[in-house]
Structures are given as C-alpha cells and as structure tokens.
Ligand SMILES: Nc1ncnc2c1ncn2[C@@H]1O[C@H](COP(=O)(O)OP(=O)(O)OP(=O)(O)O)[C@@H](O)[C@H]1O
C-alpha cells in the first residue's frame with residue numbers, strides 16, 4: 001500500500017487542502033492520502049491555534065464522503081512540537097509493509113531544509129509538492145532533487161489565515177470551507 005501523508009495544522013481545513021489531497025490521491029503515485037493533524041507545527045505560533053480535537057473533528061467532517069482520503073491523530077500521542085521525521089519513523093514501525101510519501105504545499109518546500117533531519121526524510125521517502133502562489137523560492141539543493149516531485153496542478157490562492165480573518169469579521173466563507181465544517185464553526189462560535 002502506498003500512502004501519501006499530508007501533514008498540517010488544518011486550522012481549519014479548507015477547500016485548498018481538499019483539492020490538493022484529492023489531486024494527489026487520484027493523480028500521483030499513491031493509493032490513498034491520509035491527513036495528519038499536527039497539534040503544534042515547530043515553526044508556527046500557537047496563538048489562534050484551535051484545540052487539536054476541534055481541528056481533527058473538522059478534518060473528519062470534511063473528508064467523510066471521500067473514500068480516497070483518511071485521517072490520523074497519531075501526533076496527538078507524540079511529543080510536541082510535532083517533528084515530521086519522528087512521525088514518519090513511528091508510522092513506518094506501525095505499518096512496516098506500507099510505503100509512505102510526504103505531501104506538502106510549495107511554501108513548505110521552501111523551508112524544508114530547516115526541518116529536523118530533512119535529509120533522512122529524503123533518503124527514505126518521496127516528497128510530492130503542490131504549487132502554491134506566493135511561496136518563497138525553493139533552495140537550489142531541493143530543486144530537481146530526485147526524491148522531490150512538484151506536480152502541475154491549478155494554483156489555489158487560499159489559506160487558513162485568510163479564512164480565519166473572514167470568520168473573525170463574521171464575513172461569509174461560503175465555498176471556501178466545506179459546508180459541514182462551516183456549520184461546526186458557526187455552531188461552536190469558533191475563530192471569533
Ligand atoms: N492553497 C494551498 N495551495 C497549496 N498547498 C496548500 C494550500 N493550503 C495549504 N496547503 C498545504 O497544506 C499543508 C497544510 O497546510 P496548513 O494547515 O498550514 O494550511 P495553511 O492554509 O497554510 O494555514 P495557515 O494560513 O494557518 O498557515 C501544507 O503543506 C501547506 O503547504
């Protein structure tokens with residue numbers, strides 16, 4: 001089984017994540033894509049970060065109708081902040097016969113050389129990258145790397161930051177968030 005792993009804060013999950021995950025699940029060399037909800041990205045401030053169980057719940061609501069996508073809360077039981085190499089190592093121990101690839105947006109590839117043990121990640125895993133507008137330039141050493149593949153797919157100028165801004169101002173997020181996620185946010189009065 002070939003599993004693509006899309007790690008993220010998903011604060012909240014939006015249609016950019018869903019388009020990206022579905023594109024990889026149906027066009028890249030993987031059988032399924034799992035969304036890995038990270039409690040705490042080592043590079044991001046934790047203010048405005050919703051509780052991890054709310055973010056996981058929204059991910060579940062968003063992908064419930066898509067058999068090509070799954071999710072995992074594996075990082076909830078690991079030390080924080082969440083280092084991807086540690087999670088990959090743990091997952092590989094749990095599922096020794098599976099082949100795990102890493103999926104990320106281009107903005108994350110631009111800083112990938114600063115991640116913990118990134119060379120080790122590249123040694124054992126393929127990295128599938130979705131282009132993202134406004135991303136910083138990719139460092140020379142990562143451009144044309146044999147383990148890194150940047151796919152050609154429609155650019156999506158959507159971010160969770162932008163959507164949190166709309167929610168805070170009580171503006172419409174219609175078509176930017178999956179309906180069940182928008183309903184959950186409204187019912188629980190999140191991001192106000
Ligand atoms: N519009 C997008 N285009 C390409 N990749 C994206 C897009 N949105 C998110 N991603 C990728 O999905 C993964 C998880 O992203 P994350 O949950 O941080 O969303 P985000 O919209 O970047 O959030 P924030 O605005 O809070 O930083 C990352 O690898 C990120 O690069």
Ligand SMILES: O=C(O)c1ccc[n+]([C@@H]2O[C@H](COP(=O)([O-])O)[C@@H](O)[C@H]2O)c1
Nearest residue numbers: 007008009038041043082083084115116
């Ligand atoms: O392992 C690292 O050093 C590392 C550094 C920065 C980000 N990450 C992971 O990359 C994922 C994307 O983060 P985010 O917040 O942009 O969705 C998330 O799972 C982070 O834990 C991992």
